[in-house]
Amino acid sequence: MNTSTTLAAAPLVRLSQVYKTFHAGTVNEVRPMRGINLDIAEGAFVIVLGGNGSGKSTLLNAIAGSFAIDAGRIELDGQDVSTWPEHRRAALIGRVFQNPFSGTAPNMSILDNFSLAAKRGKFRGLSWAHSRQLRDELSDRVRELKMGMEDRLDSAIGSLSGGQRQALTLLMATWLKPRLLLLDEHTAALDPKSADQVIALTDRVIQREGLTTLMVTHSMQQAVNLGDRIIMMHRGNVLHDFRDAQKQRLRVDDLLAHFENVRRRELLDESAADMLRSRYL
């Protein structure tokens, strides 16, 4: 027996043979998860790439419990969460979506939005909803963002720019150091300068807190610059998985070449299907 064998740490996230079909049996049937197997180690920062409709958001939504999967198993932090409702999983997960208007109440102030989150239990253990302590702590955190919001804690969130709102949403989502952070194209709706600011902030928070993260993006540059692993989705499955040194070596041109291969394969599939159709229909 090899006594030097060490047990590998259990992954923080594990998907085993996960399937999901929407509108099954109708003309609108789509199969965005086709037997996905995926392990994500604790502390990993994973970039999720893929063409439109390849299943990136569905992957994140399945982990967050936005819908029930058809088959398979999802484990999170050592627990089988496959049948847990979304609100129960939310205790372990922080999320930021593409739309800067989601996740916050636009007519309420920054402070009130954070107070509400505190009351909803997002900042458990802190009884400082609307207290002096919340204002002070929030003011410090917001100052660190360097986006000029520290003197605007009483301004309506709706009056802030998209970039400022996304920065705040990220702050809210990571305040309590979630076990898993899910970012779904969270800078796609921002102007380039704000997107760069929010990306820099994202990287800083993830590194500082050591957060396990899945980040969906269409930006090859972000994929190359950030994270330690890239998974490329295609037709409801993980087509490529680049990690460690391989990931660090990847350049935008390499990723574009992989996308081009996928596109060529799709064209070939389509022409084969056309041929079959013309032969048999």
Ligand SMILES: Nc1ncnc2c1ncn2[C@@H]1O[C@H](COP(=O)(O)OP(=O)(O)OP(=O)(O)O)[C@@H](O)[C@H]1O
């Ligand atoms: N709740 C849902 N109900 C019905 N269909 C859905 C649902 N969620 C996703 N889909 C469909 O599943 C497929 C995959 O969608 P998904 O949003 O995961 O793709 P994506 O890779 O994130 O694409 P994009 O880059 O365009 O956002 C699409 O055809 C989409 O319309």
